[in-house]
Amino acid sequence: MILAPSILSADFARLGEEIAAAERGGAGVVHVDVMDGHFVPNLTIGPPVVKSIRRTTRLPLDCHLMIEDADRYLDAFVDAGADWISLHVEAVPHLERAVSHLGKRGVKRGVVLNPATPLVTLEEILPELDYVLIMSVNPGFGGQSFLPASLDKIRRLRALVTARGLPTRIEVDGGIGPDNIRAVVQAGVEIVVAGSAVFGGGDPEGAARRLIEAAA
Ligand code: DX5
Ligand code: ZN
Numbered sequence: 001m002i003l004a005p006s007i008l009s010a011d012f013a014r015l016g017e018e019i020a021a022a023e024r025g026g027a028g029v030v031h032v033d034v035m036d037g038h039f040v041p042n043l044t045i046g047p048p049v050v051k052s053i054r055r056t057t058r059l060p061l062d063c064h065l066m067i068e069d070a071d072r073y074l075d076a077f078v079d080a081g082a083d084w085i086s087l088h089v090e091a092v093p094h095l096e097r098a099v100s101h102l103g104k105r106g107v108k109r110g111v112v113l114n115p116a117t118p119l120v121t122l123e124e125i126l127p128e129l130d131y132v133l134i135m136s137v138n139p140g141f142g143g144q145s146f147l148p149a150s151l152d153k154i155r156r157l158r159a160l161v162t163a164r165g166l167p168t169r170i171e172v173d174g175g176i177g178p179d180n181i182r183a184v185v186q187a188g189v190e191i192v193v194a195g196s197a198v199f200g201g202g203d204p205e206g207a208a209r210r211l212i213e214a215a216a
Contacts, residue, residue: 001185001215002028003208004062004171006195007053008044009142010204015049016056022198025208029062029084031173031193033142034077036067039091040140047073047080054081062191064112064173066139067091071098078105086110086133086171089121099128110171114138115147119157129168131191132157136184137174142195146175151187158188178214185215 005027010018019030030053035044050061060083067073070087071094077085085107092098095111102109111125112133122132134157136150154170161168171191172184181192192215198207 001189001212002191003198003212003215004029004031004191004193005198005204005208006031006033006142006173006193007199008033009195009199011199012045015053018199018204019053019057019059021204022208023057023059025198025205026212027059027198027208029060029191030057031195032061032063032082033195034063034065034067035140038068039088040066042140047076050077050080050082060084060108062086062110062171062193064110064133064193065091071101074098074101075105078102078107082107084108084110084131086112086131088112088114088139089125090114090117095125096128099125103128112139112173113153115150119153119160122157122160126160126164126168127166131169131171132161133171133173133193134189135174136172136176139174143200144175146177146180150174151183154184154187154189161188176211178211181211181215 062084063082108130137144173193177197
C-alpha cells in the first residue's frame with residue numbers, strides 16, 4: 001500500500017514543510033488536486049505550483065486533474081514535473097488520444113471515475129492505463145464522508161483487472177481515514193489518497209504513520 005497525501009488540506013504557505021513531514025511519516029506519493037471551478041465547484045492550483053513542489057520533494061507527483069478540457073493542459077503539467085497524471089472520463093471527449101499522449105510523454109497514465117460513473121466506461125481503455133482512480137466522494141472538496149458503495153466498486157474493479165490479467169493499479173480518493181483505510185486496501189486498492197486525515201490535525205508525520213499502521 002502506498003499512501004498519497006492530498007495537499008489540498010495542507011497549509012499552502014508551508015507546503016514544502018508539510019510535504020516533508022508527510023514523507024517522514026511514510027508517504028510514497030504526493031497527490032495534487034487540480035480544480036478549475038468548472039468541472040468541480042472549487043479552484044485550486046496549476047502548473048506553477050507543481051513546478052515549485054517538484055523542487056521540494058523526490059516523491060512522485062500524482063496530479064489529479066479535475067478540469068474541463070484536461071487534454072489541453074497535459075503538456076503544461078508534464079513540463080512542470082508531474083510523474084503521474086489522471087483524467088476524469090467525464091471531462092475528456094477523446095480519452096484514448098489523451099491517454100496515449102501521456103504515455104508518449106513518459107508519465108503514468110490514470111483515469112478517474114466519479115462515484116456515479118460505472119466501471120463499464122473503462123472497458124476499452126483499461127489495458128492502456130497504469131492506474132484507475134476510484135472517487136469515493138464527489139470531487140471538489142476535502143473532508144467529505146466516504147461513500148460506502150465505493151467498496152463494492154473497488155472489489156469489482158479488482159476482479160476485472162485480475163480477470164483480464166492486467167498490471168493496472170487501483171487508487172482511491174475521498175473520505176479515507178484510520179477507520180476505513182484497511183477496508184479499502186482489503187478490497188483491492190494499492191494507492192490510498194488522504195487529505196484531511198494527513199494534514200487536518202497539525203501533525204502530518206504522525207498522521208501518515210498512523211494511517212499506514214491502520215492499513216496493515
Ligand atoms: C477531492 C479530492 C481529494 C481530497 C481528499 O475532490 O480529489 O483528493 O483532497 O480529501 P479527504 O481525504 O479529506 O477526503
Ligand atoms: Zn484527488
